Amino acid sequence: MTINTFVAGKGLLYRFDPRAKLLTVMLLCIWFFLPVSLVGLYTVVGLLVLVGAINTGFSHIAKTFLSILPMLLFMVLFMPFNVRDGESLITIGSFTLITAEGLEQAVRLAGRFIGITYACTLLFATTVMQEVMLALRAFHLPYKAGLVVTLAFTYIPFIAESFSQIAESHSLREAESDQGKRIIQRLKDLVPTLTSALVFALRSIPNLAMSLELRGFGSEQKRSSFKDLSSYRHPYTHTLLSCIMLVVFWVLFRVQ
Amino acid sequence: MGPSQSDSTSSLAKSRVPMPNAFCIEHLSFTYHSYVQKQCESLFENLSLQIEEGSKTLLLAPFDKGKTTMAKIMCGVCPKYFPGTLEGTIRVFGTDLATLEPWQLLSICSYVSQNPQEQFIANSVEEELAFPLESLGLGREEMRSRIDRALQHWGLDRLRTSSEQELSGGERKRVLLAVTEAIDARFWILDEAFDDLDQRWRDQLKEMIDKGNKTVLVLASRYLAEFDGLFDQVLLLDDKKVVSLPQQQLLSRFSQLCQDDLANPLASQVCTPPEVRQLVCTDLVAERRRMSTLEEASFKVQVPHFTLQSGELVTLVGPNGSGKSSFSRILCGLDGYLSGSIKFDGTSLSGKELSKKVGYLFQNPDLQIFLPTVNDELSWSLRRRRDLKQEEIRRRVAACADLFGLSLSDTPATMSYPLRKALQAAVYYLLDRPFYILDELDSALTYHTALSIIRDLRQNGAGILLITHDRQFAKRVQQRTYSIEKGRLCEL
Amino acid sequence: MQQNKNALKVAMVAVLTAVVVVFTLVVRIPTAKGYLNLCDVAICFIAFTFGPWSAFIAAGLGTALADLISGYAQWAPISFVVHGVEGLLIALIVKQKGNEAVSLARKLLAGLVCIATVSLGYFALSALFISTVSVAAAEIPGNIAQSGVGFVLGLGVSTAVKKAYPPVRSLSW
Incomplete structure (x- = not known):
């Protein structure tokens, strides 16, 4: 099982400071909800996709697009129907829904969805997980929270592997083949497998706790850090740059 | 004292x-x-x-x-x-x-565990070494020099960024030893x-x-x-x-x-199968993709000729990573193969059918034990057969528990390792497959216990393929031996 | 002496998070309409067996990481909130005092809360932030089915685990 979201590359986005990148993605996600013109929205989305294509390659961009395509189609096709008789639902509270109508709404929502998708995807495709964690730490994510995520990533392949072995061994023990079984029976058969996988995972908890403490976790002493983000030399410039860019886009494209 | x-x-x-x-x-x-x-x-x-x-x-x-x-x-x-x-x-x-x-x-005080997996806490080898040094609060230069030295010493330089999953058993041990050396x-x-x-x-x-x-x-x-x-x-x-x-x-x-002085449990056993079955592999070639990013080339398992008969006890020896497990997985129908044939009594079988003929006992019994009590565990697959009455199931389960020295009300998760291993064998004994593959049975068991389990399992005349990397153990089983090296299997 | 068990909490939450990720990504049961994933089984199990805090963090973080790994990073924050709250609420409802068994009524309530949180949570948040009301509404039946099945299986699995691995009782937070 692959748990890697990183796409190797050397482009500008890879050299962009992770702290600034993280902040930019968050601001960008907010920006997409601002009242901007449709043209403006799509210009920004277009730029984002273009920057992405330059950095991570066309195939990655296409793959991402394919993964959201069903959802997009659904949105665009059902939107007009929704707007005609869905007045009462609209009051749930999204401000864009109040002013927009029919097709325009669908297109706007689709654009926003594409934009958010690419912003998030590009962040994790151009930054290794370790640096995302370091960036989050720079924004005062507690050490323990970061450690939990790192440890979870270490244990995902281990648990996935044991899980597939347990499922295999369970199938080897079957007295009859499971062809043509009803879904209920199949779900019932799943209980022993799941139980066994969970017991296997739970047994590793005390061992992990032991190993953490034997490696010095829990000590009052301040930890030093082997890796940091000092190889990125311009965190402030980069942050400032992306903020300016977003403000400029806002001024250019806002609805008067 | x-x-x-x-x-x-x-x-x-x-x-x-x-x-x-x-x-x-x-x-x-x-x-x-x-x-x-x-x-x-x-x-x-x-x-x-x-x-x-x-x-x-x-x-x-x-x-x-x-x-x-x-x-x-x-x-x-x-x-x-x-x-x-x-x-x-x-x-x-x-x-x-x-x-x-x-x-x-x-x-x-540093501890290197016998099971390296349980001591890994970081995503890469380098960070594994860095973690304890960070706890010690060392400066970056000091850390770098200690890490570099230890990695070099244990030949792990090129594995710096590998994750635990990509390492072999021996490499994991070396990482832990390198960590120990770096902590000093x-x-x-x-x-x-x-x-x-x-x-x-x-x-x-x-x-x-x-x-x-x-x-x-x-x-x-x-x-x-x-x-x-x-x-x-x-x-x-x-x-x-x-x-x-x-x-x-x-x-x-x-x-x-270690009970090494006791008589070999297999010595006195006369194994007479009720009917003779035969498993034959000819010109088998299979390919396995390596998960490791280091070896891009795929790994080939080649078996020119292999036979196993009811009542036989055959050993397969080979070092770690030589393809023993890959071959077992093919033989019990879990994995497919590219060319050649596996025939049971002269007929080719599909993977699903094959796994009803060949039972595969994993090295780790915990992956094959599912249920809360020994009784549940043993009767699980019997209950799913429609042709057996309650009475009959109870009788068979009791007899089997007796044979393997198990107590029906015990909870597997809290049983000792040899007993869990025996339970795993007992489960398969009740499935009554004509053939069994035993993967590294002797690891963490005394030779005597391992041999006793083999004796009990072949009581009904099943043919057994015993996989081991310990030639000492293979010697105690005086029968035919196959050896496998770099994926190629041949009879000794 | 030796009262400080922070490492155990960290280890527990980390392993449980990994379990949620694996149940979400690896175990997929093919159904008539696409796949059913089992994240709710893991979440219900954790909520029933461990405390509200581990359930909240493991459920939220686990599903968010699963989204991230499978390339749907945009859903991660929503999953975090919805499943985190799901785990937290179930755990609070079935929290035991002493050794008494959880009553049927409380189990039922927990089940309803589980289904309601998942279906309505996803509906509201995705209608608000990501997709549209109609798209979000169309997903309600699927979410109800998945969380319902997940809850029932999760209940079965947690009883089985408590029997199969008694030491689990000593772990809770």
Whole structure:
């Protein structure tokens, strides 16, 4: 099982400071909800996709697009129907829904969805997980929270592997083949497998706790850090740059 | 009682000047907490052990007799994370262990576990080494130089960024040894540290123990040739206590504890299958993709000719990573193959059909045990057969439990390892497959226990393929042997 | 002596998070309409067996990481909130005092809360932030089915685990 979201590359986005990148993605996600013109929205989305294509390659961009395509189609096709008789639902509270109508709404929502998708995807495709964690730490994510995520990533392949072995061994023990079984029976058969996988995972908890403490976790002493983000030399410039860019886009494209 | 008293009589011991104690254990008793009705048996009673600073100690103990528990107690994590009742005093370099937290032992005492997987906490080899150094609060330059040195020393430089999943068993051991070297603690506890290592690294570890200025305690369940002349004292965990004896006596007592002196359980067995079945592989070629990013080339398993008959006991020997498991997975129908054939009594079978003929017992029994009690476990697959009556199921399960020495009401998760292994075999015995593959049965079992399990499993005349990397063990089974190297299988 | 068990909490939450990720990504049961994933089984199990805090963090973080790994990073924050709250609420409802068994009524309530949180949570949040009301509404039946099945299986699995691995009782936070 692959748990890697990183796409190797050397482009500008890879050299962009992770702290600034993280902040930019968050601001960008907010920006997409601002009242901007449709043209403006799509210009920004277009730029984002273009920057992405330059950095991570066309195939990655296409793959991402394919993964959201069903959802997009659904949105665009059902939107007009929704707007005609869905007045009462609209009051749930999204401000864009109040002013927009029919097709325009669908297109706007689709654009926003594409934009958010690419912003998030590009962040994790151009930054290794370790640096995302370091960036989050720079924004005062507690050490323990970061450690939990790192440890979870270490244990995902281990648990996935044991899980597939347990499922295999369970199938080897079957007295009859499971062809043509009803879904209920199949779900019932799943209980022993799941139980066994969970017991296997739970047994590793005390061992992990032991190993953490034997490696010095829990000590009052301040930890030093082997890796940091000092190889990125311009965190402030980069942050400032992306903020300016977003403000400029806002001024250019806002609805008067 | 100090085992060190009789050192002068031990021919394994080298002469040395007395030094203060690194570890001083007195009147230690320990019993694991029991979560079920039945009380656990105590592991240690009134045990005492002194380890002098700078000395090298070997503690031999049969499997499942508390060797690893001892290491965990000495590191201060047991009973903290492995609940139980502990009595007695332990002093580490003069300080009472009870007043210390495990992390305070970081620069004092390092532990290399026999199961490397459980000690991995980081996403890459490099970070694995960095983690404890960060805890020590070292500066970046110091960390870098220690990490580089340790990685180089254990030949791990090119694996820097690999994750634990991509490493082989031997590489994992080396990473843990490199971590230990980087921490540079005064006292090392090495639990079965020579296992899984190739000769080159065994020699290196041996030299480190011999030449280094560390106090070292090696725990082992099998006496290896490498151990000769390496230690200042050789001790034995016997009847819940640590004893010291002259070498010859100690080793013979040890093999007695491992039941090596008992008659081979297979010797007296006459195996007469009711009907003779045959499994034949010809010109089998299969490809396996390596998960590791390091070896891009796919790995080929080639089997020109292989046969297995009812009642036969065939061994397959080969080093780690030679394709033993890949071949087993094909033989029991879990994986497919590119060309060639596998025939059962002359007919080719699909993967699904094959897995009803060939039972595969994984090395790790916990992956094949599912249910809360032994009784549930044994009757599970029988209940799913529509042709059996309740009475019949009960009779078969009881007879099977009797044969493998199991108690029906026990909870598998809290049973000892040999019993879990026996339960795994019992489950397959009831499935009554014509053939069984036993993967590394002898790991963490005494030869005698392993051979007894084989005897019971082939009671009904099943043909057995025994996979092992231990040629000593293979020798005890006097029948045909196949060997596999770099994916190619041939008969010896 | 040795009262500080922070490492155990960290280890527990980390392993449980990994379990949620694996149940979400690896175990997929093919149904008539696409796949059913088992994240709710893992979440219910954790909520029933461990405390509200581990359930909240493991459920939220686990599903968010699963989204991230499978390339749907935009859903991660929503999953975090919805499943985190799901785990927290179930755990609070079935929290035991002493050794008494959880009553049927409380189990039923927990089940309803589980289904309601997942279906309505996803509906509201995705209608607000990501997609549209109609798209979000169309997903309600699927979410109800998945969380319902997940809850029932999770109940079965947690009883089985407590029987199969008694030491689990000593772990809870």
